[in-house]
Amino acid sequence: MLKGHPKGLFVLALANMGERFGYYTMLAIFVLFIQAKFGFDKNASSEIFSNFLALVYFLPLLGGIVADRFLGYGKTVIAGVVVMFVGYLLLAMPTGVDTAAKYMMYGALGLISIGTGLFKGNIQALVGNLYDDPKYNSKRDMAFSIFYMCINIGAFFAPSAAGAVYNFFLKRAGLFYEAKIPALAHQLTNGTITPEGLASFKQLAEAQTPGASANLQAFGANYIEKLSEGYNYGFGVACVSLVISILIFALFRKYYKAADVTARQQQKADVASGQTNHVEELSGAETKQRLIALCLVFAVVIFFWMAFHQNGLTLTWFARDYTNSAVGGLTRIGFGLPTMVMMIVAFYGILGFIQAKSNNTKVISAIAFLIGAGGAYAYYVGMPEILTITPEIFQQFNPFFIVILTPVSVAFFSMLNSKDKEPSAPRKIGIGMFIAAFAFIMMAIGSLGLPNPDAIASTGGVSDVLVSPNMLIGTYFMLTIAELFLSPMGLSFVSRVAPPKYKGLMQGGWLAATAIGNKCVAIIGYLWGIELWIMWGVLVVLCIISGTFIFSIMKKLEAVSK
Secondary structure, rough: OOOOOHHHHHHHHHHHHHHHHHHHHHHHHHHHHHHHHHHHHHHHHHHHHHHHHHHHOOOOOHHHHHHHHHHOOOOOHHHHHHHHHHHHHOOOOOOOOOHHHHHHHHHHHHHHHHHHEEEHHHHHHHHHHHOOOOHHHOHHHHHHHHHHHHHHHHHHHHHHHHHHHHHHHHHHHOOOOOOHHHHHHHHHHOOOOOOHHHHHHHHHHHHHHOHHHHHHHHHHHHHHHHHHHHHHHHHHHHHHHHHHHHHHHHHHHHHOOOHOOHHHHHHHHHHHHHHOOOOOOOOOOHHHHHHHHHHHHHHHHHHHHHHHHHOOHHHHHHHHOOEEEEEEHHHHHOOHHHHHHHHHHHHHHHHHHHHHHHHHHHHHHHHHHHHHHHHHHHHHHHOOEEEEOOOHHHHHHHHHHHHHHHHHHHHHHHHHHHOOOOOOOHHHHHHHHHHHHHHHHHHHHHOOOOOOOOHHHHHHOOOOOOOOOOHHHHHHHHHHHHHHHHHHHHHHHHHOOOOOOHHHHHHHHHHHHHHHHHHHHHHHOOOOEOOHHHHHHHHHHEEEEEEEEHHHHHHHHHHHOO
């Protein structure tokens, strides 16, 4: 899987992994933060979250133009990291809850969006350029799978890092996380709390601090302040990760330097040296055909990202309000970061042993497996019999499954390729849409009989009827399989099909389509309040329709990708 690739791939993948770790640390707790601190309702939270995600994925279109026409890929990436750092730094600063604090938060989100726009598409374009070399071209799909896996290694550690930081600061203040308290505190402040909610608030306050029920207003304000500060420090993790990312990118530039050339820069270099026809030229008709095909794919993936990025919004709310926070039995193994890391080590030990071509490699792989399996078991038996979890932790399952399933998917598609039966990238995207539909069918079935969110809002918004964490774990597993069929294949498709003069722009176009999908995330957030199975059913229908559409234009897509 890792053999035969240029070293530049690993430099770019590690640099991107650092940036993504910071981003997903922030994203894991962002909606929880704005609702706890500012008391935003579902509509305001959905609007802010979807606007931010939309900008994060739309602005790479601008970043592609900046790189293609002005700065080049490398300089644009560096500029993006600097801008992002300032944004995360502002978000990490504890503030009050007044209008100025809100505008500071909005400004921070704007800077993070702009910085990501300059960074994200262009580092992907650099990866694609590495594989324009005929020596590596056949490994392009596998390269983007590796690159995508590294993104998810960063994302895997992010929720645990965010949770560890904010829980540390809560504990230092003599408090612990309780999902109902922020909502009840805001209801008390604005005068909308019900007698049932007030009784519940008093009980929860006494459990945190004996005697606190005597002055609930003060307790609520203090709890929100300390929880919000914990979230702020969690955002600060992103600043550290960006420093590491830019150091990797700058110090090891020699390994990708040859790929850091736009079509415009290459043409100028060719003219200066007297060379011609270095850049592939396409006819106007062929360029138009490729651009139309790319736009059709972009239209389809809008609905995937609309569904997938519910992980930071409605799926996180479902984890907070409808999922049992007390975990026992074997399920605990999925909520301990050390156990999961050891499971990854054991898995790759087995994988290495199977693929080993020498006895030394087999011995090393066997040792890795024993260390991983033994470590996972040791950590597991040392866990409390009942483990209390917080809602953001579920977001670690998607990247965990990516890290585990990526080599499986690569091996599976390589096997199909050897038999000349591997589906094309567009076909994989269509299959991914149907798998995503199945993931939300699981959510719809699991939500039958649960009270709707509006019915439980007056008592803190947490249901008395709670589902097993395994329901969300299963959903994330299916969404991960869908993502592996769709996202790295989409990146590879764009890299292969984009006309040479529009590579950065088309990478930005892929991300702009993602942005539209992210903006549409809010639509489902607005529906939070109706029957849950109906809400999930909307996503099922949209995924099925978009999957059917891409299969209806399959011949056109496959024609341009050959």
